[in-house]
Amino acid sequence: xxxxxGVALLSVIIIVSLLMSLAVIMAKMxxxxxxxxxxxLRREEAFWLAEAGLAAGKVKLVQNPDWYTDLPHYPEDDxxxxxxxxxxxxxxxxxxxxxxxxxxxxxxxxxVGHKGRSxxxxxxxxxxxxxxxxxxxxx
Amino acid sequence: xxxAFTLIELLLALTMLTVLIIAIMPSIGTSWRTWRKLAQASDxxxxxxxxxxxxxxxxRGASQIVNGSTSSxxxxxxxxxxxxxxxxxxxxxxxxxxxxxxxxxxxxxxTLLFDYPTGKMISIKLDDLATTLVLRN
Numbered sequence: 173x174x175x176x177x178g179v180a181l182l183s184v185i186i187i188v189s190l191l192m193s194l195a196v197i198m199a200k201m202x203x204x205x206x207x208x209x210x211x212x213l214r215r216e217e218a219f220w221l222a223e224a225g226l227a228a229g230k231v232k233l234v235q236n237p238d239w240y241t242d243l244p245h246y247p248e249d250d251x252x253x254x255x256x257x258x259x260x261x262x263x264x265x266x267x268x269x270x271x272x273x274x275x276x277x278x279x280x281x282x283x284v285g286h287k288g289r290s291x292x293x294x295x296x297x298x299x300x301x302x303x304x305x306x307x308x309x310x311x
Numbered sequence: 312x313x314x315a316f317t318l319i320e321l322l323l324a325l326t327m328l329t330v331l332i333i334a335i336m337p338s339i340g341t342s343w344r345t346w347r348k349l350a351q352a353s354d355x356x357x358x359x360x361x362x363x364x365x366x367x368x369x370x371r372g373a374s375q376i377v378n379g380s381t382s383s384x385x386x387x388x389x390x391x392x393x394x395x396x397x398x399x400x401x402x403x404x405x406x407x408x409x410x411x412x413x414x415x416x417x418x419x420x421x422t423l424l425f426d427y428p429t430g431k432m433i434s435i436k437l438d439d440l441a442t443t444l445v446l447r448n
Binding site for chain 1: 316320321323324327328331332335338339342343345346349350352353356359360363367429432434436439440441442443444445
């Protein structure tokens with residue numbers, strides 16, 4: 173009799189612990205899923221903003237092939253520099269913005285789409301006479 | 312008889328179990344519902360991205376925007392055929408010649424707006440997604 177005392181209470185504690193663990197795991201899953209969904213959406217928004225930046229940059233280059241926003245930077249395709257330091261033209265579109273960067277005398281055009289904490293950098297190679305762009309890439 | 316639980320022990324255990332289950336179940340239910348909503352939202356975001364990609368690809372290949380295009384509807388010439396995109400009954404409609412197709416289900420997309428900064432440029436706003444492009448041809 174004495175040895176069995178408290179067994180029911182112990183069972184309840186184990187069951188409740190399992191249920192609480194389940195609740196915590198589900199809450200964590202939902203939290204992670206929410207974060208992933210928001211990041212994905214912001215990234216897509218930033219991607220389309222960067223596309224808009226490339227389009228706007230191409231229009232500027234057709235009007236003036238010598239147009240540039242900053243001096244050449246090395247190493248090439250330095251995404252940190254492009255996102256944080258490069259001088260460019262910043263335009264708002266919708267609820268985000270994009271930055272267009274063209275280095276002097278370089279045959280590349282960069283655009284950084286920026287929405288929330290997400291940033292996407294796109295690049296195209298430029299050819300002149302006649303003007304065309306190729307080798308679209310995300311960096 | 313002596314080996315069984317006492318009535319008080321059983322009642323106490325049952326009461327505690329019931330109270331704690333009642334306390335925990337709503338949060339599990341809420342988590343489950345939120346999770347399902349998020350999964351649906353992810354599906355809709357994917358749909359938006361696909362619609363935007365298709366719209367942009369069609370427009371990039373277009374030779375001209377047809378006069379009469381408005382902020383809610385765009386018509387353009389692609390490979391000699393007239394294409395039209397608009398939002399009807401909360402569904403994105405793509406009309407090519409006489410063929411009509413709906414790219415989304417009802418209420419997946421709330422807004423589809425167009426702006427024409429210049430003759431060859433077009434800005435698109437599809438819910439949260441916004442972009443600008445230039446017609447290639």
